[in-house]
Amino acid sequence: MSETETRAGTPAVTNDDEKPLLRVEGLVKHFPIKKGLLQRQVGAVKAVDGIDFEVRRGETLGVVGESGCGKSTMGRLITRLLEPSGGKIEFDGTDITHLNTGGMRPLRRDVQMIFQDPYGSLNPRHTIGTIVSAPFRLQGVEPEGGVKKEVQRLLELVGLSPEHFNRYPHEFSGGQRQRIGIARALALKPRMVVADEPVSALDVSIQAQVVNLMDDLQDELGLTYVIIAHDLSVVRHVSDRIAVMYLGKIVELADRNALYEAPMHPYTKALLSAVPIPDPKRRTAKSERILLKGDVPSPIAPPSGCRFHTRCWKATEICRTTEPPLIELRPGQRVACHHPENFADQAPQDTVLLTAAKEAAELVSEEVLAEAAATSEEAVEEATSEASSEETSSEGSASSDKPSSGESTDK
Amino acid sequence: MTDLTKSGAAVGEPARTGAAPETFLEVRDLKVHFPTDDGLVKSVDGLSFQLEKGKTLGIVGESGSGKSVTSLAIMGLHRLGNRGKNVRMSGEIWLDGKELVAASPDEVRRLRGRDMAMIFQDPLSAMHPYYTVGNQIVEAYRVHNDVDKKTARKRAVELLDRVGIPEPDKRVDSYPHEFSGGMRQRAMIAMALVNNPELLIADEPTTALDVTVQAQILDLIRDLQKEFGSAVIIITHDLGVVAEIADDILVMYGGRCVERGPVDKIFYEPSHPYTWGLLGSMPRIDRAQTERLIPVKGQPPSLINVPSGCAFNPRCPYADVPKGGITRTERPELREVGSRHFTACHLSQEDRSRIWTEEIAPKL
Numbered sequence: 001m002s003e004t005e006t007r008a009g010t011p012a013v014t015n016d017d018e019k020p021l022l023r024v025e026g027l028v029k030h031f032p033i034k035k036g037l038l039q040r041q042v043g044a045v046k047a048v049d050g051i052d053f054e055v056r057r058g059e060t061l062g063v064v065g066e067s068g069c070g071k072s073t074m075g076r077l078i079t080r081l082l083e084p085s086g087g088k089i090e091f092d093g094t095d096i097t098h099l100n101t102g103g104m105r106p107l108r109r110d111v112q113m114i115f116q117d118p119y120g121s122l123n124p125r126h127t128i129g130t131i132v133s134a135p136f137r138l139q140g141v142e143p144e145g146g147v148k149k150e151v152q153r154l155l156e157l158v159g160l161s162p163e164h165f166n167r168y169p170h171e172f173s174g175g176q177r178q179r180i181g182i183a184r185a186l187a188l189k190p191r192m193v194v195a196d197e198p199v200s201a202l203d204v205s206i207q208a209q210v211v212n213l214m215d216d217l218q219d220e221l222g223l224t225y226v227i228i229a230h231d232l233s234v235v236r237h238v239s240d241r242i243a244v245m246y247l248g249k250i251v252e253l254a255d256r257n258a259l260y261e262a263p264m265h266p267y268t269k270a271l272l273s274a275v276p277i278p279d280p281k282r283r284t285a286k287s288e289r290i291l292l293k294g295d296v297p298s299p300i301a302p303p304s305g306c307r308f309h310t311r312c313w314k315a316t317e318i319c320r321t322t323e324p325p326l327i328e329l330r331p332g333q334r335v336a337c338h339h340p341e342n343f344a345d346q347a348p349q350d351t352v353l354l355t356a357a358k359e360a361a362e363l364v365s366e367e368v369l370a371e372a373a374a375t376s377e378e379a380v381e382e383a384t385s386e387a388s389s390e391e392t393s394s395e396g397s398a399s400s401d402k403p404s405s406g407e408s409t410d411k
Numbered sequence: 412m413t414d415l416t417k418s419g420a421a422v423g424e425p426a427r428t429g430a431a432p433e434t435f436l437e438v439r440d441l442k443v444h445f446p447t448d449d450g451l452v453k454s455v456d457g458l459s460f461q462l463e464k465g466k467t468l469g470i471v472g473e474s475g476s477g478k479s480v481t482s483l484a485i486m487g488l489h490r491l492g493n494r495g496k497n498v499r500m501s502g503e504i505w506l507d508g509k510e511l512v513a514a515s516p517d518e519v520r521r522l523r524g525r526d527m528a529m530i531f532q533d534p535l536s537a538m539h540p541y542y543t544v545g546n547q548i549v550e551a552y553r554v555h556n557d558v559d560k561k562t563a564r565k566r567a568v569e570l571l572d573r574v575g576i577p578e579p580d581k582r583v584d585s586y587p588h589e590f591s592g593g594m595r596q597r598a599m600i601a602m603a604l605v606n607n608p609e610l611l612i613a614d615e616p617t618t619a620l621d622v623t624v625q626a627q628i629l630d631l632i633r634d635l636q637k638e639f640g641s642a643v644i645i646i647t648h649d650l651g652v653v654a655e656i657a658d659d660i661l662v663m664y665g666g667r668c669v670e671r672g673p674v675d676k677i678f679y680e681p682s683h684p685y686t687w688g689l690l691g692s693m694p695r696i697d698r699a700q701t702e703r704l705i706p707v708k709g710q711p712p713s714l715i716n717v718p719s720g721c722a723f724n725p726r727c728p729y730a731d732v733p734k735g736g737i738t739r740t741e742r743p744e745l746r747e748v749g750s751r752h753f754t755a756c757h758l759s760q761e762d763r764s765r766i767w768t769e770e771i772a773p774k775l
Binding site: 007066067173174176177204205206207208210211212215230231232234235236237238260270271272273274275276277278279280281282289291292294295368 | 472474567577578591592593621623624629630648654655674675678688690691692693695696703705706708
């Protein structure tokens with residue numbers, strides 16, 4: 001991973017590389033709910049509700065969130081396994097939002113997917129050879145030296161033996177099947193691989209094997225990954241940048257270290273604090289934990305304004321009424337929040353807490369609240385002192401061009 | 412954590428006396444084998460451990476290591492189908508002075524649900540979709556207590572409230588599908604606790620849940636344990652969860668215990684190469700360093716043809732370290748390597764501590 005770290009740190013130089021491989025703008029997917037004899041539409045599940053992001057060449061973008069936040073739907077939209085209801089998807093400069101099956105076919109070579117369930121994603125009646133050679137057949141590609149030889153090379157690449165060519169999926173364990181899925185995804189030398197929970201069905205020791213394999217393949221083949229997972233430890237390990245989703249929206253999008261060390265969205269902070277740490281000594285430090293109340297609201301009728309306001313301990317009136325935009329508050333860290341953590345408050349005039357916030361705050365320890373208050377005050381002071389010299393307001397956009405104030409609050 | 416070390420003196424390797432032990436739960440040389448067409452599946456093959464009231468034991472291991480089979484054996488659930496013809500069980504399970512392996516199904520049934528209860532991994536399939544949540548809790552209560560429906564219902568509402576379900580008097584009449592995953596798991600905990608069991612077995616209680624909900628459920632289990640003083644066995648593959656909640660940890664591999672000890676020992680001075688493997692293959696959220704993970708090579712063993720000697724030997728990177736004339740085919744027994752800390756490995760104490768401090772610990 002040391003290589004990817006430098007990759008994330010230093011932006012690419014050439015012109016072509018500066019353009020992101022995938023750009024997504026205002027992507028929306030609503031699944032209609034139909035009722036009655038006439039199948040009239042009575043509502044919609046707003047699985048993905050307006051997200052913007054880009055995937056840079058050669059990077060790994062991790063996407064995390066609770067179940068039902070729309071991360072899998074997002075994965076299926078960018079691979080165009082689902083038709084978007086709105087927005088725009090651009091792959092390598094080409095608009096692929098509404099391409100039909102035929103139009104997508106040439107692109108399927110470049111974009112491949114690894115699925116979560118290694119049992120469900122392999123046809124039990126086909127041999128491994130048939131499964132891994134399917135992409136060649138479908139695309140009409142004749143690799144050098146023949147399909148069989150190429151498939152055997154792929155099997156070797158993912159750590160299986162070439163003799164497995166004539167075996168059936170049921171003869172393999174979960175980890176091996178996941179390797180088969182990876183071999184199939186890599187068959188056509190794709191440029192981007194979308195992996196939806198690639199390791200969550202595997203045991204820890206096998207999980208590490210697959211994570212390392214994906215890592216090696218990225219270095220070897222220069223792949224770009226979009227890894228969708230709910231396991232925050234795995235995501236931290238594999239990703240260069242991470243997008244946190246909540247109820248169909250991206251609430252925070254940042255470089256790995258920034259996100260894990262100084263999360264700015266309260267939801268990110270709560271999510272990170274909830275992960276059990278495999279270190280018994282940390283158990284005493286339970287005060288760091290933020291317990292969220294209740295469950296994620298229904299995506300059929302998401303809360304108004306900021307979608308997290310019903311569970312947030314910092315929510316004020318503005319959170320209920322106005323949806324915070326996803327803005328770059330610190331270089332490389334985009335956040336959609338009126339009252340971010342570790343940073344100057346975006347709506348300092350709005351101080352009256354909502355009832356929901358008061359309830360939520362009871363579950364948050366004093367220290368977290370005090371710390372939050374301290375960091376935002378500190379940031380406000382710095383921001384205002386700098387702002388006074390430049391005569392700019394401390395509202396939203398202004399703070400984005402003051403990286404120094406943000407960075408100092410990390411500590 | 413501090414009182415843990417004090418109570419340590421009481422626990423040691425069990426003697427095969429056949430007499431009732433002093434600890435609350437004691438499992439001695441438990442074997443659970445399933446005859447199949449392909450051969451005998453030795454799911455659990457000689458497992459022993461003890462657990463005291465008010466303590467939590469975490470059982471970790473990969474799928475197929477026998478952790479769930481152990482819990483079902485304690486609950487006496489293996490012998491239900493087919494009158495137990497397809498399972499061979501031996502050994503002893505002592506719960507509060509009563510032996511369960513040889514006990515009649517009726518005796519076990521009287522204990523099950525009242526003295527010992529279980530939380531399953533998947534609450535949707537563990538609950539009956541046709542009955543309301545309240546009905547199912549009421550049933551569990553009335554089986555063991557001679558009360559009328561009204562009292563039982565009151566008890567159900569009380570427990571739903573205790574496990575944190577909003578508006579319990581309304582939700583008691585909901586069906587399982589109307590609950591979210593986290594609420595269903597809470598409802599199942601309520602069902603398990605309705606008779607104040609002294610032993611609670613939680614089999615992957617949070618695996619199907621999101622982290623935020625997992626944190627809620629772990630907190631709940633911990634609080635309830637404090638309140639009811641019950642003994643808890645928590646089965647999981649997530650080392651983070653056991654670090655969070657367990658007092659003792661038992662690491663299983665291939666149907667046997669490879670290492671057992673207090674939580675601190677397992678995390679800071681683990682002594683079995685498999686435990687090292689587990690710790691090394693786990694990505695850490697609390698560490699910025701992102702060097703490569705150190706996976707355990709190979710695949711988990713088949714339980715029909717468990718490798719001879721130490722079941723871990725084909726995957727063990729230290730299998731070739733000379734061990735003073737002990738061959739690979741010799742089976743290592745659990746040996747005490749520290750206070751209340753046991754390990755089943757042929758490596759000598761010196762080799763072990765050298766490998767741990769020089770090769771493993773710096774990479775973790």
